[in-house]
Every structure is written in structure tokens, then in C-alpha cells.
Amino acid sequence: AQSVSQHNHHVILSEAASLELGCNYSYGGTVNLFWYVQYPGQHLQLLLKYFSGDPLVKGIKGFEAEFIKSKFSFNLRKPSVQWSDTAEYFCAVNAMNSGYSTLTFGKGTMLLVSP
């Protein structure tokens, strides 16, 4: 069975600081990788996803993530965060062996951006 590990449970940054949230997964086969975001009081929204091809994927709101297969990692980055990026971020993996789209999530990282 696959599992996902997110390195930090809480991150506090000032506006304009750079962001990198770590995500590692354990699964030996082919995976699809996702980052979801949950803004306060809102539902989970897809930030970006990786299926194949270019390992550097760009998502909404200036976020990007890099898939490094040898490290089983899919870290999320943003060069300059804004106060509105305050939210909880979840990394998720879908193992492709089942043929079905079900997600295994990490525990999440709560990001607080101070103005």
C-alpha cells in the first residue's frame, strides 16, 4: 500500500518569502501525484498534478512542484508567498495499479503567511 509523508505540519512565513513544502511517497509502481489546498472555510481544491512528462509542473496561483522519481518526492514551491496563501496544503498520490482514481493523502501542512 502507498503512503505519503509531508515533512512539516506547520510553516510560518512572512509575505514575499519563498516557500517549499516537502512531500515524499512510498510506492514502487507508477503514480499520479497531486497537491490540494484547503483555504479557511473552503473545500479542497486542486492546486496542481503530475501524471507524466515534464517533472516540473505548474499550477494555479503561481505554485509549482517538481517530481523527482529517484527520491520519491514531489515538493511544492512558490517563489513569493502572499497573505492569501494562508491555507492547509495536502500532498496526495494515486497508485496506478488499481486502475481506479483513489487518493492517499499526507497529513497536511498548515501554512500561515503574516502580512
Next chain:
Amino acid sequence: DAGVTQSPTHLIKTRGQQVTLRCSPKSGHDTVSWYQQALGQGPQFIFQYYEEEERQRGNFPDRFSGHQFPNYSSELNVNALLLGDSALYLCASTDEGNTDTQYFGPGTRLTVL
């Protein structure tokens, strides 16, 4: 284009009771998955419904059951509620022909006293 909707928004039950949560998938979607998100945790997969049948299940006891209707909407039932069942229950839908991305509803907050 309506997204995934869930009802009710909040629910309070006592131990031993039974609860039913409802989900309507995004327009055009035929596959519904349910997740449990305990406080401070990521969502955990409960089960997935397609063509009115449960086709995949996570590590949850059979107190958790579900149903999918011909219009693709779905119910999650939990029997003999425990305090530990208190959580946000999320419904997600996807299109069987395009299973790459799941769209989530706002969730139902269940509190068991």
C-alpha cells in the same frame, strides 16, 4: 456548472446512533468516493462507488456502508457511531472516462457526543 454538493453541512449525533450523509456529484461525473478527515489529519479513503456498486474500499469497518443511485448521487451510512467517528466527511467525484482528477465537496462535519 454545479460542483459537488453535500448535505447536511453539520450534524450532531450520540454514540450508538446511525447517520446518513448525502452527496451529489459534479455534473457529468459518474464515480463517487468518500473520505474521512479527522482533525489534524489528511483525508482517508473510505470507499468508491461506480455503476451503483462499491468497487474499492479503504481500511474502514463494515459499520461504514454506502449506496449510489441511478442519478449518480450517493449516501454514506455509519451505524453504531463511536466518538472516534467525529470528523469531516468528504465526497469527491470524477468522470470514469477521465479518472485523473477528483473534485471535492465542502464536506459534512459530524460530531459524535
